[in-house]
Amino acid sequence: MSQRYNPKSVYQERLFSFRQRFQHLEGVASRLSRWRLFSFCIFLAGVGVDLFIFFSWIGTILGVGGLILFLFLVFRHQRLRERLYFFRSMVEVNQEAIYRLERDWSKLPSRLFPPSSQGEGCLYAEDLNLYGYGSIYHLLNLPVSYDGQRILGEWISQRASLEEIQLRQRAVEELMPCLDFRQSIYAHAKRISSKDLGKVLGIWERVGDFYSGLRWVWFFVVILSGVGMGVCLLADILGLLWGRLWLIFLLFHFGISSYFSQDFQKRFQMFSRVMGDFATFVCIWREVVGLEWRSDLLKGVRRDFELALERRSGGINLLLLFLEARNAAIVQLPFQLLFLWDFYLLFWVEVYRRRLFPFYREVLQQLGRLEVLVAFASFGWDEPKRCFPSLISSPPYRFLARGIGHPLLARERRVDNDISLDSLGKFLLITGSNMSGKSTLLRALGVGVVLAQAGAPVAAEEFVAPLVELVTSIQVRDDLREGLSYFMSEVYRIKTAVELVESSEEVVFFLFDEIFQGTNSEERRIAAVEIVRYLLRKGAMGILTTHDLTLAKSGLWRDAAVPYYFTESVSEDGQIFFDYILREGFSPSRNALRLIRMVGIPLEGVE
Known part of the structure; x- marks a missing residue:
């Protein structure tokens, strides 16, 4: 579903309107405060006259009249303050909405x-x-x-x-x-x-x-x-x-x-x-x-x-x-x-x-x-493209995300992509060089699953998925307190997927980014292939990213892999540009050495 309106323009118009109303009421409230003080002074004057003059109808009239007027003005001022607070809050609400559209986190x-x-x-x-x-x-x-x-x-x-x-x-x-x-x-x-x-x-x-x-x-x-x-x-x-x-x-x-x-x-x-x-x-x-x-x-x-x-x-x-x-x-x-x-x-x-x-x-x-x-x-109203996901609770299972982007990116920076898995026992294999967008796509899909299973809209044109047990290995860190290296932390993440696929009645959906990069290339390829094949045999589905083309093109899982890739272009002066568009097939490019040179690190003797 696409928008037929511009959320930012709507919020800006409402911000201007509520700010104008708030400023007008501020002036009214200021005048009312002065009248309230004046009426209370009348009341005090009446009390004073009656206190020091034994019998004074003037004091009584001033006191009672001033008190009645004061209470009336207090009531009116309180009602006005309620409206003032509401309009001020509406100004803040629309300003926050603009910051939210711009993803200006420091002002939210x-x-x-x-x-x-x-x-x-x-x-x-x-x-x-x-x-x-x-x-x-x-x-x-x-x-x-x-x-x-x-x-x-x-x-x-x-x-x-x-x-x-x-x-x-x-x-x-x-x-x-x-x-x-x-x-x-x-x-x-x-x-x-x-x-x-x-x-x-x-x-x-x-x-x-x-x-x-x-x-x-x-x-x-x-x-x-x-x-x-x-x-x-x-x-x-x-x-x-x-x-x-x-x-x-x-x-x-x-x-x-x-x-x-x-x-x-x-x-x-x-x-x-x-x-x-x-x-x-x-x-x-x-x-x-x-x-x-x-x-x-x-x-x-x-x-x-x-x-x-x-x-x-x-x-x-x-x-x-x-x-x-x-x-x-x-x-x-x-x-x-x-x-x-x-x-x-x-x-x-x-x-x-x-x-x-x-x-x-x-x-x-x-x-x-x-x-x-x-x-x-x-969130749904603000999104340029959004849909309510179709969730599948019984076979045949499939996973489709059309026009999906990462909602934490502002709309002008976001690039949308399409992916599809038509059955269990399949996985999406995404290759591409460094910084090409692999991890961001994984997170976008994972966030889509989370929002879908929470009942929220998803930042996509269409999103179809089974109810899943989600397992990820994307942002792995070593843990000094637990005495775990980077590699062992990742092993425990993968273990969770294995345990779930053996015990859960739901479909296991895995998102693995650069699997087992904390060990040597030979053992990494063996472990990655065997674990993914095991998960697929047990009825899981998911996505694996890698820039290791030898691992990606392994014949051991080619029947189950649906290959996609990200790539980049290089200008005449050596600058690298990424379009973040997902394409079918295997990545034809590598860029690690070029990125190292871009930041000013010399690589002497390397072509």
């Missing part, structure tokens, strides 16, 4: 990769650059939540069942054209402050309910303080002398606030983070329910979000507004001294905790799955 977010998604136990992770800087994980790493990053790591390192792969493919295919939805989900998710929210909620759960053993505090505050202060203030406004008793309540409020201040501060800090993230979940839920979904996975996400949040999220934004206002000293101090509003807010907080806690873990899981599906869909 390098989020902490959870230990569980580092590919531990995944034998081909290092060979295929699945994790780390400039990796497949880095390319796909749109998930912001801890669960999203964990699930992404698991999906690209663990093969799913055919049924699960097909469910993911249908969900990703449905999400691909929904650019506004995908970017909105990412923009909202960027607001999650607690990346490992489950851990934060676990701590909050252990903190316990403030009122569980202090019911008398709540009763005392409501009856004596709340009602008493209200009655005295009303009496003072009406000019009654005893109304001045509210000053005694003021002193009492100061004492009880000081006593509970540390406990309150700890609870409010923690809950502000949690509630802010739950508010983000509510925004994401509203995005999800705003569209009708056909795929079962997306229907499941919508159902679980509705079950957890639909009847339990009412008033959450209003509570966040008050929690935000509490952080402002000019609001917190007078309201706490006059009304002890921390006790009321904390009671409200505890109500929400009891409502939401039984459901938050499922919400986190579903958010993580949705983030990964959005990441897969965004």
Whole structure:
């Protein structure tokens, strides 16, 4: 499938549009902040007039009017801040999308990769650059939540069942054209402050309910303080002398606030983070329910979000507004001294905790799955050529990759190629000189298999493959800690293929680059031929690269080998150029000596 649009142009237009809207709202927010300060000064002036003049309707009108105007402006400003944050996030999302298209790794977010998604136990992770800087994980790493990053790591390192792969493919295919939805989900998710929210909620759960053993505090505050202060203030406004008793309540409020201040501060800090993230979940839920979904996975996400949040999220934004206002000293101090509003807010907080806690873990899981599906869909939408692979679960097996390229290369640098294996017991034998593209093609095919078995699109026009056990030997290193030489490290890699082909019910697909180059040429040829022939007899299929033409043309495996090669051209001034195009047959060229001379190393006496 080829694109009929230019992703970079689309992202640039959206970047400009959201930046313009953000700058406009910044000006509006600045003016609103000044009006908010002015209204609070009116409120303070009214309180001052009423405090020092025994009976003043002017003070009452100024105080009440200023307070009402201030609260209205706080509410409006909070709503405006929500929109500002969203537009700023959308600016970042589209800028990141451009960096992702350009494969500018240094400017893409390098989020902490959870230990569980580092590919531990995944034998081909290092060979295929699945994790780390400039990796497949880095390319796909749109998930912001801890669960999203964990699930992404698991999906690209663990093969799913055919049924699960097909469910993911249908969900990703449905999400691909929904650019506004995908970017909105990412923009909202960027607001999650607690990346490992489950851990934060676990701590909050252990903190316990403030009122569980202090019911008398709540009763005392409501009856004596709340009602008493209200009655005295009303009496003072009406000019009654005893109304001045509210000053005694003021002193009492100061004492009880000081006593509970540390406990309150700890609870409010923690809950502000949690509630802010739950508010983000509510925004994401509203995005999800705003569209009708056909795929079962997306229907499941919508159902679980509705079950957890639909009847339990009412008033959450209003509570966040008050929690935000509490952080402002000019609001917190007078309201706490006059009304002890921390006790009321904390009671409200505890109500929400009891409502939401039984459901938050499922919400986190579903958010993580949705983030990964959005990441897969965004990858597919960005690709100049992409397809959803056809996976074969029963004979006859074949492997076809038409127009496949390596997704870690920017589209303008990528060269696509076609390969085909029509049955088991066959392998692709690729020859070519150094730097001609053999290893890159191996990695491209390996990444294609990984993405296909994760349920993601593949950077190819067509991709057909069986469900396979993937084995690679590409980026082999010696291991000083384990006492393994280069050759022995490679032997253990090959051993994995032999063990899998003997025990696995799935097809074994091998990718071997320059097999056994750590030993002498004669033994290398014998070992390579015998091992590949053994794997093929057991029903494996795969690809082997080499620049050893004697090994490549060995008659011992010619019936099973499908030969292809890469080559290069040499200019008149001796410069080497590679076109990275795969051709049928055996390589006619060698270039090792020429490359050595190109970097300035003299080879005297060598023609």
